[in-house]
Amino acid sequence: MxxxxxxxxxxxxxxxxxxxxxxxxxxxxxxxxxxxxxxxxxxxxxxxxxxxxxxxxxxxxxxxxxxxxxxxxxxxxxxxxxxxxxxxxxxxKGNFNVRLEKYNNHNHPFIELIDGINNMAANLKAMEEMRQEFISNVSHEIGSPLTSIRGFARALKNENLSIEQRNHYLDIIENECIRLSKLSENLLRLTILDSEQYPLHLTTYRLDKQIQLTILEFEPQWSEKDLDISVFMEEITITADKDLLKQVWQNLLDNAIKFSFKGGVIKIQLHKKETFAIVTIADTGIGISEKDLPRIFERFFKADKSRNRVVSGSGLGLSIVKKIVELHHGEILVRSQVGKGTEFTIMLPLNIKECTK
CATH class of the missing domain: 1.10.287 (Helix Hairpins)
Structure with missing residues (x-):
């Protein structure tokens, strides 16, 4: 056969x-x-x-x-x-330590495919590291106030506490609950803003009036620190999401006040350049170190210990600001010098509808 x-x-x-x-x-x-x-x-x-x-x-x-x-x-x-x-x-399978080395030469017919796989693995590895860091930060930010609440709640069981001590512990518990509530709100806000389908509710309004009202809302804070608020604003009408942009001015002004020295100066300027509105918020506070500047818009990132000793925070405010500005097809820039202050510049198109055509 x-x-x-x-x-x-x-x-x-x-x-x-x-x-x-x-x-x-x-x-x-x-x-x-x-x-x-x-x-x-x-x-x-x-x-x-x-x-x-x-x-x-x-x-x-x-x-x-x-x-x-x-x-x-x-x-x-x-x-x-x-x-x-x-x-x-x-x-x-989740192993991102992959690299096609020996084929990575310019003469290989599939060099673009090789580069694509190597870049994909590197990007996924970076995203995984960010995810792990994010989880770690969230756990820390939630864990700290919960530890305080549990500790002071246990202390309140002591019947020998004076009224003053009891009220002091209750104030701490209340403040930690507020801190947790703000963290929850900011995380939810970032999640919503990250959605590609997030709808902007566009209205046409006076941007200078919105910023002036926001400054007045913070009067108790800047008056308490005896800060000099210098304001120069042109009359500018903008088409944008009014509520979202208000969060930008609130976050930036809140930071400027918190990180300013007592008796310092905060300058707020608004002017028009071609089809853009330019907003500048500058303080004479403690500033940000050069090594920290590239990371200040990262979620949960907190600058050096000198800033953390001044005031606590979740590290989400500037992430929200950057996301809102990007949703409006704008740009945010920052300049800072330790001991001399920080300046944020926001450039926003006067009519976002023109950018989405």
Whole structure:
């Protein structure tokens, strides 16, 4: 039986080769016919058939050689595809320490694919690290007030406490509950703002009046620290989400007041440049170090210890500010120097509807 299949295989291969050569002999016939017409020469029929047959064999040989080269190349590339599949499988299982090193050369035909996989793994690794840091920060921010609440609630069970001590502990518990409530609100707000489908409720209103009203709302805070509030604003009408932008001014003014030295100065300016409204809020407070500046818009990031000693916070305010500004197709910039103060500049299009067309 084995011999029978070998005979069938032999016959099949030879028939295939004969047909292959015959096809290329026909192709050779048309090629030689064209050449004869060009050079005005017609050989005898037998000579013509011999020429066609030889040319057909040559063309068939060249074609087989090219095909075999491609097949050999594919066999050489097989380990590459195997590594690509293994890399993708590793990434799908949560292992982002993947890098295709030995294939990462500019001469490789699939260099863009290699770079894409390496970049994808690096980005996913960075996102995973951010996720873990985020969870750690949330746990810390929730854990600290809960520990205080539990500790002072236990202390209140002491029947020998004076009224003053009892009220003091109750004030601490209340403040920690407010802190937790603000954290919850800010996390929910960021989650909503992160949604690509978040609808902006656009209205046309006077931006200068909105900022002036926000400044007045904070009068108790800046009066208590005896701060000099310097205001220069042009009359500017803007089309934007009024409620969201109010949160921007509240967060930035709150920070400027909290981090300013007593008797310091806060300057608020508003002017129009072409189709943009430019808002600048600058303080003469403790400032931000150069190494911390690139990270101040990260969620839960808190600058150096000197700032943390001045006032506590969740580290979400500036993240919310940046997100709102970006939703309005604007830009926020910051300059700061330790011991001399911080300046935020916000650039907003006068009409966001023009940016979304």
């Amino acid at each position: 084995k011999k029978f299949f070998e005979i069938i295989k032999f016959v099949f291969i030879n028939l295939f080769l004969i047909c292959f050569v015959a096809i290329f002999s026909v192709i050779a016939y048309f090629i030689t016919k064209t050449i004869y017409a060009k050079i005005l020469w017609q050989p005898q029929e037998l000579v013509s058939q011999i020429i066609n047959f030889i040319l057909g064999i040559i063309l068939a040989g060249i074609t087989i050689r090219l095909l075999s080269s491609l097949l050999i190349k594919d066999r050489h590339e097989h380990p590459f595809w195997k590594e690509v599949i293994n890399a993708i499988n590793s990434i799908s």
